[in-house]
Amino acid sequence: MMADDSSGAPAASQGCGAECEPREATYTYAESGALFRRAAQVIPCGIYGHLSPAPCTPVSAYPFFAERGRGARFWDVDGNEFIDYMCAYGPMILGYNHPVVDEAYQAQMRDGNALTCASRKMVELAEYLVDLVPMAGWAYFAKNGGDVTQYATMVARAATGRDKIIAIRGGYHGVEPWMQSPGHDGTIAEDHGNVIRIAWNDVAALEGAIAENPGRIAGFIATPYHHPSFADSEWPGDGYWARVETLLRKEGIVFIIDDVRCGFRLGLRGSNEYFGFTPDLICFCKALANGYPISALVGTDALKRDASKVFYTGSYWFSAAPMAAALACLEELKRIDGPKRMIETGTRLIEGLVAVARSHGFDLRATGAPSLPYLRLTDDESLMLHQDWCGECTRRGAYFTSHHNWFLSTAHTDEDLQRTWDIADDAFKAIRKNRAG
Ligand SMILES: Cc1ncc(COP(=O)(O)O)c(C=O)c1O
Incomplete structure (x- = not known):
């Protein structure tokens, strides 16, 4: 535990008070x-x-x-x-280099990683996620966060037959052209033609975007709370998620939570549980396997048929070793809370x-x-x-x-x-x- 002095600052473990010279920074590169x-x-x-x-x-x-x-x-x-x-x-x-996760990964590598058929580990990991995340009836695996945020919007479009996606201004979901800020090199105006960006915490803006695009909104994507770069993070306002959820349900719009960054650091059951709401799709990546490359989209039973209609895959998406690592990582996170x-x-x-x-x-x-x-x-x-x-x-x-x-x-x-x-x-x-x- 830190020791406090009268100012509330933790006592320096060595050295003197605020008035003395700082120890020099010695790092060079x-x-x-x-x-x-x-x-x-x-x-x-x-x-x-x-x-x-x-x-x-x-x-x-x-x-x-x-x-x-x-x-x-x-x-x-x-x-x-x-x-x-x-x-x-x-x-x-x-x-x-966590020993439990690394051993699970290595053991699977010894057996085989990228093989001609899917692995047993894929089924086990999907079962584990479906048990762990209350809203999940299925799981689908890829590599990067952007793979599954992209897939989520495709599932939303397949499910609704609509074209537009509402996203939060300043939110980050990956590097697909539509996810980047308009004007970035290599992207064109058309990439953003079906994306409507609204301010965080603004239910009126969401209502307005829906009203202006009747029958056109396929999905709404947001992070569990707003964490832009170069700016303070913003928590959801009182009642924000409840109002968003009600509105999206009423309009038949697919509710996508991008939990790529927050996932498993607020709770293991989806960060939406921390805030008390239920989306239709949740995107996980970053911390899922303690550094091994894997991402996951989990979704409700109601969307399973639509998810299966979308063709979406990649050379390494079935690699078994990162799946073994993810299982070990989740089990370990659960064991130690x-x-x-x-x-x-x-x-x-x-x-x-x-x-x-x-x-x-x-x-x-x-x-x-x-x-x-x-x-x-x-x-x-x-x-x-x-x-x-x-x-x-x-x-x-x-x-x-x-x-x-x-x-x-x-x-x-x-x-x-x-x-x-x-x-x-x-x-x-x-x-x-x-x-x-
Ligand atoms: C909230 C969020 N969504 C999506 C992504 C994209 O993930 P990836 O870089 O693995 O494609 C990131 C990456 O930082 C992220 O923070």
Whole structure:
């Protein structure tokens, strides 16, 4: 447990008070830089997509390449060790190289992975998910989150014979052209022709979109709560989900929950259960197999026939080893009540960080679920102060991003939290010193 001083800040495990010099950030990234220069010669962007260095500002504070991971930590190619608060952007939930999950994966690999027929593990995993998730009557497997958010919209169209999808502005569902923000390179205006974007938490906007498109809306897709990048997360307002559910049922619109990011960090039965509503389809991915590649769409019995009408598949979608890993991961999360543990650890992490910030005269705001919180220093609306602080923490061994929500795992320990608070303390001293100088 953290020890508190009178300011409420966790006591530094070593060192002195707010007035003394910060321990210097010692991390440097020469090998990361060299590898990136090689990558840029042969790979567009060097590193693309969500692992691109672009949003990690200041860029000098971050490594680009990781060498290995263990538990809640990873090591970069320069040998720097990080307590990882990004968890591979969500997939790592039980800790890197978890022995139970890895053994399940390896055992299946020894038997066979991508074979000419589907595997027994596929049936077992579908049965497990149908038992685990109350609304689910069936499960369908793919690889990435975007595979199943796309499939969900196809099922909605097959079920209704309608064309339009309502989505939340600023929501992220993957990289299919219609999921990207209009104007992105490689997409065209027509990609968005059947997508209507409305504001989060706005039932009137949903009613308006339905009224303006009579008989045209196939599905509504949203995350369980709103977690955009570069902005605070937003919880559903009072009665929001109940009103949305009633409206969609009345209009015969398929209700899709994208649980790719929140899934298994709020509860194991679907994050909708946490908020008390029932969708028709739920998309899972990220944490489903502790890092092994698999995603799942689960749906109600009523949609099973329509799901079976849609042709949708991929070369590796039947790989048995990630299915074995998913089964082991879910069983382990259930055995240790993983979501409860991550919410508790996240709550303590945040309380400690907020208190450390306060002891240095800063206001650190946390939004979203404690198991995947978005943190932001409110003292500077431009985010630059927050970027500096996250960078100072990262260069001392607590890997924080400033643009994206963080992720907790069941592998984060009390020792990790104490070390993180110590690092945060030094980082606040450093940004005060930098700004003064
Ligand atoms: C909420 C949400 N939906 C869908 C996706 C897409 O998942 P993937 O990148 O595996 O296709 C993501 C990825 O970050 C996500 O956060």
